Amino acid sequence: MAEIKKTLSEAIEGRRATPSFDGEPIPAEDLQQILDAGLHAPSGYNMQPWRFIVVQSPEQKKRLRAASYNQGKVEEASAVIVACGDADGWRKDIDLMLQQGREGGMPESYAAQARSSVTNYLSSFSSDEMHGWLNKMVMIAFTHMMLMAEVIGYDTAPMEGFEQEKVHEVLRLPLSYWVVALLGVGHLKGDDKFNGGRFDMAHTVFGEEFGKPLK
Ligand SMILES: Cc1cc2nc3c(=O)[nH]c(=O)nc-3n(C[C@H](O)[C@H](O)[C@H](O)COP(=O)(O)O)c2cc1C
DSSP states (O other), rough: OOOOOOOOHHHHOOOOOOOBOOOOOOOHHHHHHHHHHTTOOOOOOGOOOEEEEEEEEEHHHHHHHHHTTTOOOHSSSSSSEEEEEEEEEEHHHHHHHHHHEEEEEEEHHHHHHHHHHHHHHHHTTHHHHHHHHHHHHHHHHHHHHHHHHHHHHHEEEEOOOHHHHHHHHTTTTOOOOEEEEEEEOOOOSSOOOOOOOOOOHHHHSSSTTTTSSOO
16 A cells, blocks of 8 residues: 555645646555546446546557647646546446445345346436446546546646547547546656636535525
8 A cells, every 4th residue: 555645635725637647657555546436436327437548658649649638747647547438338237236245235025126127227317327327437447547546646647638539549548438537646846736716605606505605
């Protein structure tokens, strides 16, 4: 386990979307710890529809940069974690999910119900609905990884600026994959970005119903 450099609160408060990285390689065990944090995320029915492609080679980072509106940090980051969802993941993984659940104490009645709910719910989705569902699930795992990276002393850059078809081509992704976001991980080079600040709670949080302040 890597040394904890910041508490979770410090990581949340101090994190900035890193503008530029020094490109130093990340030790494999640190990368494993970051990825593992993502794999611990919760997901609907525990279907874990996320898939991650870790790009570290200079040649592949260069190609990925070209698929990401030429964003320099894609090439500069030590590793870019390309977070995808697999629209067919649930079909392939439902038996595995139930088997693991049973090993962890899932009752048979729950397993039977889950199998029919998952199938009914997810098989009814349009392509857009599936992408919306995948976005929700994958971004939780993505956020776990981003914060774990920060806690163990890395800087991160979340990115949505990429072209779906081009990233597909560069990474040779299966057709059922949907690219959700890119996470650059490494160490900041030069100055950090300004702090854009955040709207205060009264602007974005309500109590009991829309428009009422939280007491
Ligand atoms: C999902 C997501 C996608 C983003 N995509 C990009 C991007 O493609 N390029 C970029 O420069 N910044 C990107 N950002 C960074 C945001 O601009 C940044 O998080 C925001 O301005 C707030 O700044 P802070 O993260 O430093 O507090 C993205 C952030 C998120 C959460």
